[in-house]
Amino acid sequence: MVQGLSLSTLATSGKSGVYGSIASWRKHYKLMKKTPITSGTDRHYIWPQYMQSLFLTGNPNILSHRNLRVDAGWLFKGGGQGLDASSERSESANEDILIFFFQLDLATRVQYALNLEQYETAQQLRNKLTEVKAEVMRQQEAKRGSSSKSKVQDKAISIIRLRADLQHAIESENYALAADLRDEISKLESESLAASVNALAYENVQYSFRLGQKVRHKIFGYCAVICGMDPMCCESSSWMEIAQVEKLSRGSNQPFYQVLVDVHADPNLLVAYVPEENLLAPDQPDMGRFDHPYISFLFYGVDGAGDFIPIKQLREKYNRPRHEVPFDSEDEKPGGDA
Template sequence: MEMLHGLSPITLPSSGYSGVYGSPPSWRKHYQLMQKAQISSATDRRYIWHQCMQILFSTSCPSISRHRNFRVEAGWPFKGGSQGLDASSERSESANEDILIFFFQLDLATRVQYSLNLEQYDIAQQLRNKLTEVETEVIRQQEAKRGTSSKSEAQDKAISVIRLRADLQNAIDSENYALAAKLRDQISNLEAESLAASAKALAHENAQYSFRLGQKVRHKIFGYRAVICGMDPVCSESGSWMEIAQVEKLSRGSNQPFYQVLVDVHADPNLLVAYVPEENLWAPDQPDMGRFDHPYISFLFYGMDAAGDFIPIKQLREKYNRPRHEVPFDSEDEEPQGDA
């Protein structure tokens, strides 16, 4: 195990897992252990994160998709309204993983530079290769969420329709009517799929968000305080998650912005990350300068601005293509923090 950074170790596998836990257990167990354990320091938490992420990426990045639908049950002190929901219904392990992968990506980039500074070029190359794998998977996921893949899909289907129409005309000219009927059905199906993909891409391109990255919000039903750390133009969760959260009963349904939010640990230290529809959130009119604690705050945000909202790091803003927004301090000795 290489000690590449002063804070936490990471294992670089070549032909399998060889972490500190011995035999290759499920990364899920270590992830759940991190959720339940009373971790005394940020260093310990980072170490366990690295072990979870190391197992996750030890084979190949596409393995992410195989683990995105599992769900850990958690209790919640606030009970929901007429829909019979509680706050755990909006708990999102996939959103939580998305944040941890983002952290892993940032940390790998830091380790590459650290190794280069120490002239440890072999280690830097190993880390750079792993970073490339992670970045490729992150880009793929972002394209799927933002509708870029839907736009390409619609274009591909439109091209296929043009080709099939030419084949249809040839079949008609040769009086092969059985083939012509089959081609008509294929064209009809492709046109419907292309229209759906185009509509999805258009919805993503025209999405309007009511809340900003780093903004402090409250849940309309459950009342907890939270901070926006991610956003999707429409619900990007699985069908099973949407069924549990009763998304179909929302007044705006699934075709509204959904937000990844960090829940104040003083409300429930086990919830961590929720995935909340826009209609269930509201922002206080007055600045919320109260203390807000969450283990992810320190690596996603620089600090608070004069309105009590958090200032997202540059990489987080780039991930969601959001502009920087902050309310500056009036006092000259309390300058807002800049990009690092």
């Protein structure tokens, strides 16, 4: 969690310091893309500090205080496809993870304030946490269509009303109005059908991979860990064009995964958004080293297959069951004597 910030500082930062920062995330996040980072140590230090600066003070200029340098370029090339690994890099997935981090940190600070019997501070923190949760919910509904059912119901009611208006217009021989109403009804029916399909997809999707599972990219070959999932591609049309989603055999209507890319493979890629058809699970348990600055707050250990165990809040975010492969013996656990 974020270190070095007093409760009083957090509690007295204005509403725009939290809510406004989330709303304007994409503007501030562009600075992070340009920040030179050359080592795992730098990245482990800078990301929590950047989160503190951005969300709690609205000032991402903390990065200017670090003398860091970057060597641009991508290590993975897509053979013959005109793609490299950067084509699947996702800023929206990265901001989604960092906002999740911020929620966890706020919740921890609420409990810390309660432990110290600082009840006024705890209430201020709760208020900020409520703001963040409301904004996150709004963004998730817009991105993932989780409000599709209510949209279908709202549109159905609107269609009923418009049909009544249409009947009245016809009886009144107001044919110009009737034509406009028919067009509006047709538009709403199409939107209602799309919302119904979207809602059905979210309810019935089957994922081939689990949260925390180690995977390998079929094309670019890097090792990654699943940290999020959508039943279909939820990225922008411009992102899908760059990633050439239309050339995928299963297109955009397949599960897409937020994955953390091993920093030893490429410290710049960080988070990618990958279609299910481009991922492979290892045939054997992978107990090899995997490093990423987000591992420590999304997962709390590894299981007997070498996969990471997601924290409860992450499982709840994606409504996924707990899955943990047990170790065969105590000696096989990481850090054992064997």
